[in-house]
Amino acid sequence: MTTDVAVAAAPPPGSPGGGARPRSRWSVTGGTALGVGSAVLYLSLIVLIPLAVVAWRSLDQGPGYFWRAVTTPDAWAALTLTVGASFLVALINLVMGTIIAWVLVRDRFPGKAVVDTLIDLPFALPTIVAGLVLLALYGPESPLGLNLAYSRAGVVLALLFVTLPFVVRTVQPVLLELDKEMEQAAASLGASPFQTFRRIILPNLVPAMLSGTALAFTRSIAEFGSTVLISGNLPFKTQVAAVNIFSQIEGDNTTGAAAISTVLLVVALVALVSLDLLQRWGSRRG
């Protein structure tokens, strides 16, 4: 997440940079130094050092042990399930989140304000409660006759629930700010509504869609609470990585737990960086 935020704040290439202001130069650089200093210190204490400790702990007993810990059949199954399910969840979020944001910004319907508030509920609810609710609704005693308990579909459902807000909440403000006159200009130049969407609206939404998707993906691979009940934690079948890590810790294998955590960290980092590269490549191409 840190890389993403830092990149988003950087000015686009070619935009006029802050020119030197000779008279207040000292106070400007002084202020900047203070700002950068406190940001770095804070990030170090809260994010960088703990993450470094996890990575370092994972190598406590050498790279051989790391590799064995990660490739034990149950750990490997948990990791592939987590990454696969998260990938699927991110993809569904990308499409559905954008549609929901679109409906919330562009359409008028009764109860819109209520729906708009509901979007944030998965953030507010303790994830274990979310798990309980999902189990009651889609479990063995499902009033809907839909039993997803102890299945991989149940895991995906739980992840979809907790990651719903990300894409919606990143796309929504961009859509609100989008210059309507751009669309009118496109229409007067002969573009059909679909062409206007594809050539004008979508390219302006893609950065927000991608960063929302990246957040949903990274949140998914780390999810614990909501999946723990509905998945039943069946090793090789429905156990996700976070639960596997928890059972490693319970079994006093902290190095193994740290090793799996490190793999999750690397996957998250790769996802964030590659989506960011994709965005830059896209904005260069236009």
Place this chain on the structure above:
Amino acid sequence: MAIEVRDVNKSFGTTPVLRDVSIDVKSGSLTALLGPSGGGKSTLLRVIAGLEQPDTGTVRISGVDATRLSPQRRNVGFVFQHYAAFKHLTVFRNVAFGLEIRKRPKDEIRKRVMELLELVHLEQMADRYPSQLSGGQRQRMALARALAVEPEVLLLDEPFGALDAQVRKELRTWLRRLHDEVHVTTVFVTHDQEEAIEVADTIVVLADGEVKQVGSPAEVYDNPADPFVMRFLGPVTEIGGNLVRPHDIEISAGPVEGGTAATVSRVVRLGFEVRVELTVEGRDAWVQVTRGFAEQLALTPGDVVNVRPAPGARSLTLAAV
């Protein structure tokens, strides 16, 4: 006629914005829709473009009834006050947009876009993004983009409204020259009477959703239909119950035929012109004279002089209050 608007009415909610508006725009002309803000001029322009639907009335473009046509099928070029640049596309791709939609061959697009960029003096900027351009450059890009599709009519909504005074003056001279070169029927909205007089060959004065007067700049300036138009088109002052342009008043030291006695209250020098403020029959008025004339009369506050409308001066009698 390139554009014929007939009996158009339009309300936003319960507020009427256009009331029985009818105008004709000649092919190849450069017409200004002039009026105070909130007068309905932008709405009229958007009705012509199809970006707003009139409640009643018809719009014909090049003889074809366009009232129910969508904007994309009207073949009009529209330029917005705030440019409406496609931020994610380069200048070249912005201008090429309409041609790409029309699926023209690549090399034809390239040729046409480069021609247009040359016309608007942006050929060096083809690969830049709109955010890297100044306001004036963005508006020129928007103009080239609108011209690319060879529209029947070009509509500009306060095209220079967001630019600073210096750039605005440059661009309006340039627009006039461009129009002489391209000859596309052009309608632009402005609230700046100087801009309308300088650029347009026909002025439509619009206020309170109604057409107040239509005519050449000289006609609306010299023969305003009513006190509102006279006030809006240029400076006015009141002498003897008549509305007169301050440069159409004669000052003389001695009594003259048809003159009225006036007391000078203040003399303000504004470069070559001098603004003489007077009290005439208990009312404030002002006269615009040249510096040479003011020095010749040696006008100072407290002087009693005689004023009268110059021979041939246009004036409007105000209803007695």
